[in-house]
Amino acid sequence: MLLLMLFNLVNAQTASNLDYFIKNAQLNSPLLTDYNNQILSTRIDSLKLRATYGFIVTAEGNANYAPSSKGWGYDNALTNGQSVFAGVRVSREFITRNNLATRLNAYKSSIAQVATQKDIAVQTLNRQITDQYIATYTSQKHMDLSNEIIALLAKEDLILRKLTQNAAFKQTDYLSFKVTLQQNQLALQQQTADWQNNYALLNYLSGIIDTSFHELNPPDMGEISLFPDFKESVYTTSFQADSTKLANDAKVITYDYKPKVNAFSDGGYQSSFTHTPFKNFGASIGISVSLPIYNGHQKQLLLQQNGLALQSRKKYLEQTQHQYQQEVFNLQNQVKQYNSMLGTATQQIEYAATLVAANAKQLPTGDVKMVDFILSINNLLNLKANIIQYNNALYSLKNQMKYLIIQ
Numbered sequence: 001m002l003l004l005m006l007f008n009l010v011n012a013q014t015a016s017n018l019d020y021f022i023k024n025a026q027l028n029s030p031l032l033t034d035y036n037n038q039i040l041s042t043r044i045d046s047l048k049l050r051a052t053y054g055f056i057v058t059a060e061g062n063a064n065y066a067p068s069s070k071g072w073g074y075d076n077a078l079t080n081g082q083s084v085f086a087g088v089r090v091s092r093e094f095i096t097r098n099n100l101a102t103r104l105n106a107y108k109s110s111i112a113q114v115a116t117q118k119d120i121a122v123q124t125l126n127r128q129i130t131d132q133y134i135a136t137y138t139s140q141k142h143m144d145l146s147n148e149i150i151a152l153l154a155k156e157d158l159i160l161r162k163l164t165q166n167a168a169f170k171q172t173d174y175l176s177f178k179v180t181l182q183q184n185q186l187a188l189q190q191q192t193a194d195w196q197n198n199y200a201l202l203n204y205l206s207g208i209i210d211t212s213f214h215e216l217n218p219p220d221m222g223e224i225s226l227f228p229d230f231k232e233s234v235y236t237t238s239f240q241a242d243s244t245k246l247a248n249d250a251k252v253i254t255y256d257y258k259p260k261v262n263a264f265s266d267g268g269y270q271s272s273f274t275h276t277p278f279k280n281f282g283a284s285i286g287i288s289v290s291l292p293i294y295n296g297h298q299k300q301l302l303l304q305q306n307g308l309a310l311q312s313r314k315k316y317l318e319q320t321q322h323q324y325q326q327e328v329f330n331l332q333n334q335v336k337q338y339n340s341m342l343g344t345a346t347q348q349i350e351y352a353a354t355l356v357a358a359n360a361k362q363l364p365t366g367d368v369k370m371v372d373f374i375l376s377i378n379n380l381l382n383l384k385a386n387i388i389q390y391n392n393a394l395y396s397l398k399n400q401m402k403y404l405i406i407q
Contacts, residue, residue: 016214018133021206025129026122028207035118039111046107053093053100060266061086087268094261102251109245116238120405123234127403130219132202134399137216138392139195145384146188149377153181156360163364173370180374221398227328230321235406239317246310253302259291323406331404335397342390345383352380 026032065082067073160177163169199213230236264286271280356376362368 016217018130018217018219021133021202021208022126022129024208025125025206029121029125031121032118032125035114035121038114039118042107042110042114046104049103049107050100053095055090055092058089058091059087060089060268081272081274083270083272085268085270087266087270089264089266091262091264094263095255099255099258102248102255105248106245106252109241109248112241113238113245116234116241119234120238123403124405127399127405129202129205130221130399130403131396132198132205133216134219134392134395136195136198136202137219137395138388139191139198140216141388141391142385143188143191143195145381145388146184146191148384149381150181150184150188152356152360153177153184153377156363157181159364169364169366170370176370176374180377219395219399221395221402227401227404230324233324233404235317235320235324239313242313243310246306246313250303250306253299253306257292257299259289262288264288320406324404327400327404327406331397331401335394335401338390338393338397342387342394345387345390349380349383349387352376352383356380 063082063084066076068076068081157177160169160174164171164174196213199216203210265284267283269281271277356373359368359373359376363370363373
């Protein structure tokens, strides 16, 4: 029983962290699994290519019979009437080391491309989960604020009810106070429902099956002070992978128009059964050479297409860099504005809290009107709600800064 309680406590503490949801989302993501499998599959393709240019050994067998009668039928000089072959054939295509290395580099470039796509997918997923975590945490803070206000009003309710029963406090003022308390209790019910819905959506996006709810810790965004230089961003890495792939493809095109040499040999039994068939065991070797001469200038056209693709990638990179720099400026400006508003609201809230405490003391004596007390409560509530929203905006901006995604 004690172990079970400790396990539930540890699980609750873990489930309240942003890192817990991000790790589960990455683990349960079919897209990331697909990218991992694509990388593994491409590595297997590179092994298949090595095998293609190695020795190929096959067992072969065939039998042929061409009947003829009275001069009718296939020419026996061509068919021998009948023949049988059974043996092993060995063949290999010979290419230079540079040729093979270039073709293998194509797979390395493909893996690099998939890796950058996976990196962008990871950042996009992390940003999505963090956004939902922030939304859930903000709902929780609104709920906590309502609980705080309700606790304050409930404390005053005990005092004012007794004063009203003793006719020392106006019944109309007490009813106004009671309406305010009930309004906040109703708001708490709505906020609780919102928090639970956001929490359920957070679990859904993370691929977590859990019907329990845990209090969330503040989003741990880490230290975010400087943006990474665009040259170190995933977009530059992606361009480098694409350009490397295109450059390597151009080399492959060139090698495709080099001479090709194939060697082969076989050994076994082959006979037409016309002379000493029991002696027709043997072997043969051969070599073939092919050299492209003319195919309508396809090589030049393929290289031209390759150059156009590289030119398009450069243009996309330039546009992404401009968007990246503009986004950095916008985020920095917004963070500065919200920090300023948060500082002002934090100063104002000290005065608002002091006013509520003073009004609460003077309310039973009649030195403060109920309207003024409720107004001071609403002012405090609004200021604290504003601070929650400012912090929510700052969390969201930091999330965008940490995972700067250019769509």
